[in-house]
Amino acid sequence: MSVDIDPSIAEYVRRWATTRSDAPCMSCDNVTLTWSELHDRASRLAHGLAETGVGPQDRVVFLDKNNLEFFEITVGSAMAGAVTAAVNWRLAPREMLQIINHSTAKVLFLGEEFVEQYEQFCDEMTTVEKVVVIGKAPGLESYEDWLERHVAKDPLVPVRSDETAMQMYTSGTTGLPKGVLFSNRAVLATEGMAEVLRVDETSTLLISMPVFHSAGASLGMLGIRTGAHSVIARDAAPATLLSLIARWRITMTTLVPAVLKMLIESPEINQHDFSSLDTIAYAASPISPELLRRCLEIFDARFLQIYGLTETQSATNLLPEDHLDPEHPDRILSVGRAIPGVTLRVVDPATGDDVDDDVVGEVWIKAPTNMHGYWRNEEATRDALTDDGFVRTGDGASMRDGYLYLRDRLKDMIVSGAENVYPIEIENILIEHPAINDIAVIGVPSNRWGETVKAMVVLNTGATLTEDEVIAYARANLAAYKCPTSVEFLDELPRNPSGKILKRVLRLPYWNDVERHIG
Known part of the structure; x- marks a missing residue:
């Protein structure tokens, strides 16, 4: 052997x-x-x-x-x-x-x-x-x-x-x-994530994300690589996950913020002992400051954000100390810094030249975990991989002091008049409203501005809110050009299995008969 x-x-x-x-x-x-x-x-x-x-x-x-x-x-x-x-x-x-x-x-x-x-x-x-x-x-x-x-x-x-x-x-x-x-x-x-996640042969991992998704499969590979004990959740219902954490004395797991929110709102949250949990990594989307605060109150664990794509696996992490840094409170809005061994660039997607700090460009990633191509799709491989080994992510972001601040998928950016509007910025504000449970912001056609901002809102059970109240809340916290001009209330938002909102599905009814040249 x-x-x-x-x-x-x-x-x-x-x-x-x-x-x-x-x-x-x-x-x-x-x-x-x-x-x-x-x-x-x-x-x-x-x-x-x-x-x-x-x-x-x-x-x-x-x-x-x-x-x-x-x-x-x-x-x-x-x-x-x-x-x-x-x-x-x-x-x-x-x-x-x-x-x-x-x-x-x-x-x-x-x-x-x-x-x-x-x-x-x-x-x-x-x-x-x-x-x-x-x-x-x-x-x-x-x-x-x-x-x-x-x-x-x-x-x-x-x-x-x-x-x-x-x-x-x-x-x-x-x-x-x-x-x-x-x-x-x-x-x-x-294995490059083992040290920061504090995973070794004494660890017990909970694999709750689907194994057809990179986060679920990668955590299982990390368990095999380090000799840890992996507990596999077939059912990702909140009651099931809470029970497994307590039963198996889980030390580390990866979740998406949407699932974290369901866990802390579950009736079973006070019925189990979570003292074994050392690290909770979250991925797929940023965590709101309010959700993080509530999670820290309930779980006495380190919280660590991971950013990456299927094509790159883990590329950056926002460390536990960054979540609680009083001197740099804005870092909670970032996805952290490059993992050791990973090279990040933020470039002008038209030229491939690096942009200055605080300027939005496209994120390019070179990592030891990068893919080497797409199966039976040479054209997509050429589009995604540079000659020197970077994956073009399609994500818009800026860099400051080595920390990466995601704005949105470049294709999700809304160009309203002459202004670039990043939905995630609006979403981070609106999700703080006590009546709002879930939120997605998209661009919809506008004869005047080309595109305008629309908020798709899911309310908390029993809560009431009007379109005017949502827009007024946004205007109190955002520049006028970033604020929604219309609001639609939904029972739930469409998500893929990794927890990402399917904005393509939300946009389709509005853009189906319109040739979209912007955003």
Whole structure:
């Protein structure tokens, strides 16, 4: 089991299976795997893949909610030199099919909960030769039976550090999902977050974000890399997460602010002991000062913000001390500084030249965790990657004293008259209104100004608020040109599984018949 054999995540499972064989590796529901059990099950899976004709760099695809099997499949695929992809289980069957066919996977690992969706597209799959059901379904081989048919002997297939290990699909907030390619080297580079997250082999992690999303999968890879015990939440309901934190004495987890808000508002919040929590990382969107204050009152833990894209994984962090720095209170509005090993640039997107501090430009990121391209999409790869290894993020931001201040996606910026308006600035003000539960700001067509600001508001249960009151609150706190000229009240905002608001969906009714040249 030499480190030279396999520069992939499989090598760490081999290592822990040798040095800590009976220690808990992963738990989900009422099942716990030790490191030696994960190694043996992944070895069986690797042989099963080989028998099915899956060779090095061939794809396998996973369609299910969070579970132990995803990580067995990922490690077993690494042992076989194959590439793991995962499908967003919230998609419609037609969308699932699109990703499965695009992935060119030979094997589909299918959760029994999604057999009905599978039956709607199974005849149209173009490359899948074998379907294995996690659970049971008529006419399909079960995962446990399939594993049992194969030997628990590590095949030790040689791989290279620059070969693809994972294929992660984007959330599709701007169009069709793209298959983001990560090398073995990039997957292992997630260890760069271990020190700041205070994760090591004594840690117990809670994986609550979907494993088809980079935050969920990356935390699992970090657990394997460091030898931590990972607890997998199949159900991300607030009551479930609170119970798991207390039951397993969770020390670290990653959440989105929207889920944090649901947790602290849950009726079960006072029924559990959270004293084990050391670090809570949050991602996908900034946290409002009021939500942070309430979280700090309830959880005696370090709060740390992470910023990155699917294409880059973690790129910056706002450290716990930055959240509570009385001399620099504005830093809570930033996403922090570059993680060691990461290079950030803020550039004029038209020229690629660096802009001055406090000037908004496009964020470019070079990180050891960066993708090396998009699967079967050379044009998008050329658009996203520079010749010297930076990912063009499409995010608008400015830099000050090394801290990155996001404004918005460049395409989400509203150009009203001659002024650039950044929705996030307005959202951060409006969310402080005691009657507002959730908020999104978009640009809508205006004959006079080209675009004008519209607020999409979700109220707290039982709260009342009028359009005029929302606009008046904005005018009391913002320059006039930034204030909404109209307000729409919704029951909820559309979000993708990572918690990001789907502004494309919100804008569509207003811009569907208009050719948008700005923003």
